[in-house]
Amino acid sequence: MINDPNRRRFADLLAATTIAAYVLVALGTAVSATDGATSCPTWPGCATDSSLGSLSGDLLLFWAHRVAALVTGLLIVASGLAARQVDIGRRVTWLVGCAIVLFPIQVALGAALVVGGPAAASGLHLVLAMVIFACLLVALVRTLEDGARDRSEQPDAVDPARPVAEASEVTDGGDEEVVTGTDGSGGRIARLRRTAGAYLTLTKPRLMWLLCLVALAGMGLATLTGTPLEPSVAVATLAGGVLAIGASGTFNHVYERDRDRRMNRTADRPLVHDLVPARNALAFGIVLTSASMAVLVAWVNVLAAALTLAAIGYYAALYTVVLKPNTVWNTVLGGGAGALPAIIGWAAVTGSVGLPAIALAVVIFLWTPAHFYSLAIAYRDDYARGGFPMFPVTEGVLAARRHIALYLGATLLAASVLGWLAGLGWVYAVASVSLGAVFLRSVIRQYRRPTDAVALRSFYVSNYYLGAILLAIVLETLVIAG
Template sequence: MTHVSDPIPDVVSVDRVRLVDVIAAYVGLTKPRVIELLLLTTVPVMFFATGGVPKLGLVIATVIGGTLSAGSASVFNCVYDRDIDEQMRRTRRRALPRHIVSPTAALIFGVVLAVVSTAVLWAWVNPLSAALSLGANAFYVFIYTMLLKRRTTQNIVWGGIAGCFPALIGWTAVRDTVSWEPFVLFLVVFFWTPPHTWALAMRYREDYAQVDVPMLPVVRSARAVAAQIVAYSWVMVATSLAIVGSDRIGWFYPVAALILGGAFLVQAHRFHTRTKTSDDLSVLQPMELFHSSNLYLSLLFVAVAIDPLITR
């Protein structure tokens, strides 16, 4: 026998699916994978600045504030770039190109995240960290997204500065001041960004060419890009060793930096060698270098955190 109440569960289920889709869309606007990497350069520096294990409450507040701030910057980026995101294979599944979230709603969401993140960092961390976080957010939106991205091949070189700020924020969260050590780590991320991003851009160079975004792999040959990747990689590894002069560093970090740096340089040179014989993506395998760069930076900053725990 069919009961009048039978269809009700189906209606509720549809509503729930829609709610889940909308929530997932808003979360997607914040680019969670980017946030993960940014936090991985924040929390280890807090261990380094403390010389041991930082206070849990401070770590939680810094992580929450940093997550909301980075998420806000990503939302603003999605709003501004929604026209080209609709045309690119890598981005056409985002919430705005699929019209799951309106540009106005996304903009409001981004503003709310920015305000809340600044308030959290100001109240539970310190004003300096809040100001640095807000500055990184503004730099990413106004300098990289709106000014550089569509105008110059050096877009991610200078625009990537925004992604270097977490190293400073992790330090200031603990010490409420700046020092030369976090600036060295800042520069490591700065020199890491071009090899990391150009490898990804090479994989999607046709997408960028289609929307007239002048990423370096679009306007230069694969061999020329690979040569610059090798150059930046050497500077990055050399910079990572500059911090060894700090009296806060023991034996573990230098060993890890040498091993990780050597492994990444092998990958970068191998990639460069491939470009001498072919321009085909199936031969070049740029995503191999991209994933290696993620692993390199992650493990390097883990070494920053581990060093004071085992050498002090």
């Protein structure tokens, strides 16, 4: 049983091994994408000539990769030895054994690359590292799930101190509604401010910063083609994107207003309290859509405008109307709406669609369930009242945590591939390694402390992770490279 101290120690060791394996993958792709591979032409030592001897960022990255390989190897061996001493089940034993068998092969391929081996070994070296990480992650998830079952996990307690989610700034009642004396101007000003705040809330402004950062990262990646980013294009793309996000959010508010009334999380939205008539809100969304298209067509290009219109339709129609109320896979399939800004950003600069932009979109697509399922766990009762078949509601919290962990693993690997494809360097590597490890640890912690508060913290950490790697892309492509 997991309450056995040996089982608990094994789970902790396996968690550390899995995180170390991820760090190794991320650093390995960074070394492959930069000049780090040429900074140290010998193995296992690092004999450099005078021209390579300076302490450069590439050399530090290469040494970090070698240290990570040593630490990961020792942890894999320790996990294998521990697996022989603890009753963990045949599947977990096989998965740890997979890592033990593949790791020496992966190290040998890495050594061959350093001393001038065939270039084809580079791809295989990366693939094996990813397979090792995947084996360890699946073994860890199974081990943690066994522990959760052994504890007969109870439903998570609702945390009364958790923050209200998603732009719930407008409330019913309040001082602004009070009109004192005979001066009607103060009351009119208060009502105008309240109405303006309600319309602003319809646009879901809290979503804008991250989606705009996705588009900006897409624009940054596009400059790797040699096409410069004109400031006017960047400003127009972001302005059109903000208008499009506002339109999508408004349409979502209009369609879900009846369900919002039944949910504590959304009960203070403007349409719930008739602060804005539904007809006016719909017209507002149409105006925002038209303005977005006008800005993008006039100052960016037709492809970026068409993709933005597709993103509005994806979120407002496909996700909000079709997927969210009807299928448990709504979050997974709906991730395309958040992924499109990466392609829009690239298209704004180049007038086409490129592979690095698609890779970034894949990262966002995979990140979405790893991010949103934590929120859905914390608010599962609310979603049930609203009639939404969210994954934790229909499949249970334990299954949702499994999907969070597996989608997170896929996200981390996809982010590493993105860095490799785009040739991103040490800034991206540091951001993805540090925040990726923190994100993975926060998900593991959900198994250790299965509360709504911990799930919400994981949700916020996921935002920090994505924001950090997007900002790293912007810094590397638009600041450092520029």
